[in-house]
Each structure stands twice: as structure tokens, then as C-alpha cells.
Amino acid sequence: MAEAGKVDPMHQFTIEPMFGTDHWEIAGYSIPFTNSALWMAITTVVLFLFVWGGMKRQLVPGRWQMAVESMTSFVDNLLAANVGPAGKKYVPYIFSLFMFILFANVLGLLPLMLVGVHPFTFTSHFSATGVLAIMSFAIVLIVGFWRHGFHFFSLFVPHGTPLWLIWLIPVIELVSFLVRPFSLALRLFVAMMAGHVLLEVLSSFVIDSMNSGALWGTVVGLPSFLLMIAICALEILVAGIQAYVFALLTSLYLNDAENLH
Amino acid sequence: MPQIAQLSETYASQIFWMLVFFGLIFFVIGKGMVPKVMETVAVRDKQIADDLAAAEAARKAADDQEEAWRVASNNQRGEAQALIAKAKAEAAKATEGRLAGVNAAIDQRLAEAEQRIAGARAGALEEIETVASEAAGDIVARLAGVTVDAAAARVAVKEALNG
Numbered sequence: 001m002a003e004a005g006k007v008d009p010m011h012q013f014t015i016e017p018m019f020g021t022d023h024w025e026i027a028g029y030s031i032p033f034t035n036s037a038l039w040m041a042i043t044t045v046v047l048f049l050f051v052w053g054g055m056k057r058q059l060v061p062g063r064w065q066m067a068v069e070s071m072t073s074f075v076d077n078l079l080a081a082n083v084g085p086a087g088k089k090y091v092p093y094i095f096s097l098f099m100f101i102l103f104a105n106v107l108g109l110l111p112l113m114l115v116g117v118h119p120f121t122f123t124s125h126f127s128a129t130g131v132l133a134i135m136s137f138a139i140v141l142i143v144g145f146w147r148h149g150f151h152f153f154s155l156f157v158p159h160g161t162p163l164w165l166i167w168l169i170p171v172i173e174l175v176s177f178l179v180r181p182f183s184l185a186l187r188l189f190v191a192m193m194a195g196h197v198l199l200e201v202l203s204s205f206v207i208d209s210m211n212s213g214a215l216w217g218t219v220v221g222l223p224s225f226l227l228m229i230a231i232c233a234l235e236i237l238v239a240g241i242q243a244y245v246f247a248l249l250t251s252l253y254l255n256d257a258e259n260l261h
Numbered sequence: 262m263p264q265i266a267q268l269s270e271t272y273a274s275q276i277f278w279m280l281v282f283f284g285l286i287f288f289v290i291g292k293g294m295v296p297k298v299m300e301t302v303a304v305r306d307k308q309i310a311d312d313l314a315a316a317e318a319a320r321k322a323a324d325d326q327e328e329a330w331r332v333a334s335n336n337q338r339g340e341a342q343a344l345i346a347k348a349k350a351e352a353a354k355a356t357e358g359r360l361a362g363v364n365a366a367i368d369q370r371l372a373e374a375e376q377r378i379a380g381a382r383a384g385a386l387e388e389i390e391t392v393a394s395e396a397a398g399d400i401v402a403r404l405a406g407v408t409v410d411a412a413a414a415r416v417a418v419k420e421a422l423n424g
Contacts, residue, residue: 013263015271029273036271037278044282051294057301059308065301072298091299092291100286125264127275132283193264 009200013124013193036122043104043122050103071099075247082251086258090251093139097132098247105192105239109232123242124192126185133185136250140180144257155256184249191242195235202228394418 017032024032054061054068061069075095079087101123108121122128144152156173157166202224209221394415401409 010262015263015267015275017274026277029277030270031274031277033278034271034274036275037282040278040282044286047286048290051290051298054298055294057297059305061301061305068298069302072295073302076299092295093287095295096283096287096291099290100283122275122279125275127264127268127272128279131276131279135283189264 009197009204012118012120012196012200015125035118035120036125036128039104039107039120039122040128043100043107046107047099047103050099071095078247079251079254082248083255083258087251087254090254094247094251097136097250098243101132101188101246102240102243105243106236108192108196109235109239121192121196123188124196126189129188130181130185132188132246133181136184136246136253137181140250140253140257143254144260147258148260152257152260155260180249180253184246188242188246191238195231195238198231199228199235202231390415390418390422393422 015034015036017034018038019033021033022030024030051068054065056062056065058065072091072095075098076088076091079090079094083090104121104123108119108123110119112119144155148154156170156177158169158173161169205224206221206228209216209219209224394411394417397418398409398411398414401407401414
């Protein structure tokens, strides 16, 4: 934390071991149960409760069941539209991915500070999003080589490539293919971090200007506060969009692996 | 930026717990619960499709029955109309026959009556002539004192009566 009176907008991303688990390690790697891990756990529990509430399996669904079913149908439709009938088997993975990211993003935005809990958005850490991205990328690779063998490399030669460009296009395609896990991980991490930094900076404007007196409070604090409200709404939107983008891109990549052109 | 500053000390923890919790979500929620939710949706969709198909079939059956009923009712109507027409024709024929019979009887009675009237008139005329000729004979006998022969008086009266 910076010195008193100043707000460090990056402090919210600090990872701290919790419950005295600093010394936990496996094979020499330290794996303390951090605040980040805690919010992963909370996200897991909330997601479990959400889906569990929709498991009544009534013929005529209640509101909760309807909500859960609309989420599974949403993922199902996403895969059906982007991968086709072969996409059905990826529903559990894409659903887990989409809902985990969505719930993590939204939970990290909740104003839980009002009840003294500091929410932590672990999707604002590329060490967390990277795991998801590499997992998606690995599944694409495994499925691709499993189904098509070395023919999967033809992914790097799109249809209609002119013969005289055959030396260049595969290189470009290979680079764009290898960038995928990075773009997946960084897009989510940057979007979440930027939103949280922006909110923190604006809130520091509001607090500091109010502390400087009524004039600055009105000139700087009030507009910042109004802007914050708008950006909060935007961030909720971004939370959903980023989860959707992650799931959508993963399903598009899976389509490459499944259907290969 | 803690994401980078703390990377070396936290990456193992981040990756480990991420795998743990995402694994939990994938296997418990994704693999365990989501298929059941989707199965419920599929069962409902199937039930709706089946119900719609049953309703469609019922509608078709109703249409068929209505068509059959229409054909039967048309046939029956035709038969009934034929029956009515036949009955009408028969009735007309019977009426005609009876009318003809009654007409003939009436004509006969008319002819008899006319004949009787003609007879009665002829009788009446003759009586008038007789009375008139007697009266004429009497009048002549009283006025002129001449006795007229009855036959001559009759001829004279007939001439006067018939002009």
C-alpha cells in the first residue's frame, strides 16, 4: 500500500496468503491458499448453488430452473451454431468455462466492501486466465490431432491459397494459431484489470476531491461519481461480454479442430 | 502491478488452485449436473413435440371424420330428397286421378241435372200452353160467346207465345 492518504489502484490485485497457509507446498512449489484461491472457491460454491437450484427437473420450470436451463441452452446453442452437432460433447467444458468466468467477473464487481468483505477478481490475473486459455488451447490441439492426425496441419493452409504464397500463408497462420492462448488469456485479464483500475481511480478522485472541500467536491467529485455509476454499468456488461468472448472463441477454435475448414 | 511483481511467488498457487476449482466445476457441475439439466430440457422439448404431434393427429382425425360425416350427410340428403320427390309425384298422380274421377262424377250429375231442368221446363211450358189455351177458350167463350175448339185454341196460343 502506498503511503497514507493516497490510493494505490493496483493494490486491489495483490495476492495474499490466507488462513496461515503460507507454508503449503507440493513438490517444492508453494501453493498457499490465497485470497485469489478463496474467490475461486466462492465462485465455485456460488455456481454450484446456482446450478443446483435449477436441478428440480420439473416439467414446467420455475424461475430458477428457467434461469439455469436458459444458461445451458445458451451454451448448447453457441456450440451448435459454431461447431455443429459435434459440439454437443463440449457443452460441459464450455458451460464450466463460461459460467466460471462470468460468475468470477460479476462476483468481483459486487460492492461487498459495504459488508466489510474485499472482493477479489481472479480473472484480472493472467496467471489465472492463462490456465484457462492454455487448457482451451490444449483441448483444441488434442482434439485436432486426435481426429485428423497430421492432416490437422492443413489448418495452416486455408482454401484458395495461391501457390506462389504457399511459403508465406502457413507462417502467418501458424503465428495467428500460436497467439490464440495469449490473446484469450490477455483479453480477459486486461479487460477486467482495466475496469477495476478505472473504478478505483475514479473513486479515489471522488474521495480526495470531497476531502479537499465543497468546491472541488462539486467540480471534480460529482462528475467522477456520475461517471463511476455509468462505468459500473459498463463493467457489468464487460463482465458478461468477456465471459462470452472467451467461450465463443474457444468454441470457434474447437470448430477448427473438429471440422478443419 | 502485482500480476507481474508477484508472479514468481504466486504462479504455482494460482495455477494449482485454478486447476483444483475449475476441475471441481468441470467434473461436478459441468459433467454431473449440466447433462441432467439439459436432459430435462430435452425431455420437455420432446414432450412438447409429442403433444403437438398428437394434437395435429387429433385435428387430422377430426377433419377426416368431419369429411366423412359431410359425405354421409350429403348422401342422406340426396336420398331424402329423392324420396320426397317420389312421394310428391305419387301424391300428385293420386290427386290427379281422384280429381279426374270426381270431375267425371260432377259432370255426370251436371248433365243429369240439366236434363232434368230441360224436362221440367218442357213440362212447364206445355202446362202453360194448356192453361193459356183453356184460358183463351174461356175468355173467347165469355166475351164472344163463341165456342172455340180446344185444338184451334191451342194452335192460336202457340202462335202467340212463340211469336
